[in-house]
Amino acid sequence: MSKRLTIIGAGPAGSMLSILLARQGHTVTIYESRPDMRITDISAGRSINLALATRGIEALKAIGVMEEVEPSLIPMYGRMIHDEDGQTSLQTYGSRPHEYISSVSRTALNSVLLDAAEATGRVTIHFDMRCRGVDFDQNLLTFTRGEETVEVPFVMVFGTDGSASAVRESVLEANGGQLTLEPLVHGYKELTLPAGPHGEFLIERAALHIWPHKDFMLIALPDPDGSFTVTIYLPVEGPGNTFEQLVTDEQVTDFFAQHFADFAALAPDLTAQFAANPLGLLATVRTTGWAFQDRAVLLGDASHGVVPFHGQGMNAAFESCIELDRFLKEHPDDWATAFAAFEQSRKPDTDAIADMAVDNYVEMSTSVVDERYVLKRALALEMEKRWPETFVPRYGMVMFSTVPYAVAQSRARAQGKILDQLTAGIATVDEVCWETAAALVADLEPLPS
Numbered sequence: 001m002s003k004r005l006t007i008i009g010a011g012p013a014g015s016m017l018s019i020l021l022a023r024q025g026h027t028v029t030i031y032e033s034r035p036d037m038r039i040t041d042i043s044a045g046r047s048i049n050l051a052l053a054t055r056g057i058e059a060l061k062a063i064g065v066m067e068e069v070e071p072s073l074i075p076m077y078g079r080m081i082h083d084e085d086g087q088t089s090l091q092t093y094g095s096r097p098h099e100y101i102s103s104v105s106r107t108a109l110n111s112v113l114l115d116a117a118e119a120t121g122r123v124t125i126h127f128d129m130r131c132r133g134v135d136f137d138q139n140l141l142t143f144t145r146g147e148e149t150v151e152v153p154f155v156m157v158f159g160t161d162g163s164a165s166a167v168r169e170s171v172l173e174a175n176g177g178q179l180t181l182e183p184l185v186h187g188y189k190e191l192t193l194p195a196g197p198h199g200e201f202l203i204e205r206a207a208l209h210i211w212p213h214k215d216f217m218l219i220a221l222p223d224p225d226g227s228f229t230v231t232i233y234l235p236v237e238g239p240g241n242t243f244e245q246l247v248t249d250e251q252v253t254d255f256f257a258q259h260f261a262d263f264a265a266l267a268p269d270l271t272a273q274f275a276a277n278p279l280g281l282l283a284t285v286r287t288t289g290w291a292f293q294d295r296a297v298l299l300g301d302a303s304h305g306v307v308p309f310h311g312q313g314m315n316a317a318f319e320s321c322i323e324l325d326r327f328l329k330e331h332p333d334d335w336a337t338a339f340a341a342f343e344q345s346r347k348p349d350t351d352a353i354a355d356m357a358v359d360n361y362v363e364m365s366t367s368v369v370d371e372r373y374v375l376k377r378a379l380a381l382e383m384e385k386r387w388p389e390t391f392v393p394r395y396g397m398v399m400f401s402t403v404p405y406a407v408a409q410s411r412a413r414a415q416g417k418i419l420d421q422l423t424a425g426i427a428t429v430d431e432v433c434w435e436t437a438a439a440l441v442a443d444l445e446p447l448p449s
């Protein structure tokens, strides 16, 4: 039966979800706090571009928009590591040609989804409407639009209003659920490495660049106009290298000259950018109680926000939309059961990617230049070539497969022990004992296809 549904937030999760719900025959109204990004030049939000990987691509294919997204993608085949002397080395992401991630503009991707939502003929989007809360007794949503307060009746509401979700507050109050916010000591600032005089890329286009410095790091993703969006991750407060200590132009100039000289040389207006661009804070969002009866459910960053170091927040949000759609189809007449089953099935996976995203900071900022890590990574890729059904490095399981995140996490632990054992006392992959490797791999269960 067709239902009248309300979605709060037209970000990646809300816009994708609206398309899936419209396809089920429902009528959907979305309320979004910001102006329409397709006609107003607003900041894309928390990051200008994002890494899109297999989980996100599969979801975009499922709703039939991949062809529209494809032209905006810039493939990144590996991590380009910039060492302290300005030397670079590429660590490819996978062992097979299709194993790359893509840089995509947040605005371009979200705009494709908004267009596709409206094209269903069943989705209406109201912009500049900030939800302030949900009254489940009166079935009313409260919004502010400029100075005005507006109340709108609703039947069923989907909270896709991001990590500071207003819907979440009302849902958790109604169902007694819990929010856990795990803030990170690191904050971030985005900077631009401009294109060259003829619009050319000044550093390698087809890679995600990393300047690893253990306690802080710089990363860069390519943009279609030849520039790179560069993000500095640095502790927010305290002595030493922190945002708090980078106040004057001189301090900023010295910091970048000392640690990121090759980048600084290519970004002439660095101090102006650093002063002008906002400092973003990062936290993991975990929630119990994603739904209230059959009347509200949370999805995306609103219920499971992760830190950005695995490039999976949006990919996970897309995958959650597909999962929720599946449960709604399984229980078409009992959405309370569908919502509960969705949370029960999905939460172990979103908790797993939250943990792996935190772990990946260490991998990106520190391990990539560690000899033992480089050896184990080379071995893991070689083992994947030999036993592709059984041994897949964690990065590959997370980024290039749809193996449930919780399976990827526990499998990676088991594989990590094998890598430790096989690399003990050796310096190169040529020295690995392949009979032992084969025996250890034989003990692993096959991975879900």
Ligand SMILES: Cc1cc2nc3c(=O)[nH]c(=O)nc-3n(C[C@H](O)[C@H](O)[C@H](O)COP(=O)(O)OP(=O)(O)OC[C@H]3O[C@@H](n4cnc5c(N)ncnc54)[C@H](O)[C@@H]3O)c2cc1C
Binding pocket: 008, 009, 010, 011, 012, 013, 014, 031, 032, 033, 034, 046, 047, 049, 050, 051, 052, 129, 130, 131, 132, 160, 161, 162, 163, 164, 165, 166, 167, 188, 231, 280, 299, 300, 301, 302, 305, 306, 308, 310, 311, 312, 313, 314, 315, 316, 317
């Ligand atoms: C620096 C950084 C880099 C990242 N890089 C990646 C990456 O490479 N790959 C990746 O997969 N993920 C990445 N992420 C994570 C990704 O941005 C999020 O996981 C993703 O945007 C979540 O989508 P969402 O729709 O749930 O929430 P959001 O993107 O936050 O969208 C929520 C929407 O709701 C609107 N809204 C908010 N409050 C209200 C309200 N009260 N009323 C009405 N509307 C409201 C907002 O304006 C917004 O449009 C990154 C995040 C950060 C911070």
